Amino acid sequence: MPRIIVHIDMDAFFASIEVLDYPELRGKPVIVGGPAVRGVVSAASYEARAFGVHSAMPMGEALRRCPQAVVMPVRGGRYHDMSRHIMTLLAPHTPLLEQMSVDEAYLDLTHWLPAGATGASVAAEIQTTIARETGLGCSLGVATGKAIAKMASDLRKPRGLVVVPPGEEAAFLAPLEIGKLRGVGAATERKLRALGVHTIGDLARLPATRLGGQFGVVGPELLALAQGRDDSPVVPERQAKSIGRETTYWTDVTERAVLERTLLALTDDVAESLRRHDFLARGVTLKLRDDAFRTITRSTTLPEPSDVTEALYAAARALLTAARWHRPTRLIGVTAGPLQPAADRQFNLFAEDDDKKRKVAGAIDAIKARFGNDAITRARLAKKE
């Protein structure tokens, strides 16, 4: 029996929420994004897209293309709240609901269709419900697999609904540009075009032997997808594997003390997130990017899995020292991972010190939860008045 997978993708999500909250923006080109210097576009309204503005574009370029655009800062908390509301509207349709990001989800309706309903009718109902309950538009794709449903939802934005009937997957995909295939980014697109592959249909017709070894395991996977075979499952709850924080400076930094201070603040944030989600990290990765956009990472395994700032920061700082990094720095970041549930914490004679720090950290977390993040901070991070 063919599966019935629905992909839902909110239309210009961040920008649409800004228009919702500030109705005077309706009909205007709206860009949600970071600062004009070193910022990028997070979302653009369709009016802004008409000028060639799209997400991930450097802000300077976006404003050159559309000087009259209204630029709004990113309000992550607001989008997150809206996302949760939308998921509660999707949940009644199936227990097999996989949230992919703040504005995207998959539903597997194969065994959850009400009598007399079809994938298309449920998708249409979802679109209507979301518009009524939130005032926001979304596009949907219905197909026998996730990747194909996603490509379908992408085809007629905004407020589209595209159904790919079972058996018509390959025909649906064939005319699309090769770069539209999920898993084909800039690098793979370049290599495929060099082989004369310009559309998904070109790839589907390519003899497997012509792919050779240059695409690794993804080669056969891309070929299968191009031919319409798409059987990855909808997985409701995925285990997080890492938690990280990074920041780009307004201007490059060379002072070691500044790098360390930022690293401590980022690590503090990561540790708090670990505790909030009941995870222990087995390792730490430091990330640095220089003024020429060259990025390096350095990672290490912790002596004991941990969720306290002191242990994570000691490791991150040691990595910074060992990296012998003296370049002008534009970005610094720290990631904790791989993760394990805190319930797996081993009794350890040497972990008593950690245990005290965890109790202090837990008390601080509680104060932040009650009075806000600014209520308490480390002496080393306190702003000098």
Add this chain to the structure above:
DNA sequence: TCTGGGGTCCTAGGACCC
């Protein structure tokens, strides 16, 4: 044009063990 911040997965070499 001058490139954010949050992630996942794959590759490849070397260490280490049996």
Add this chain to the structure above:
DNA sequence: TCTGGGGTCCTAGGACCC
């Protein structure tokens, strides 16, 4: 004296996605 082969873990980098 010079040498196998498999398995697993660790680390660094890169491709990709939203």
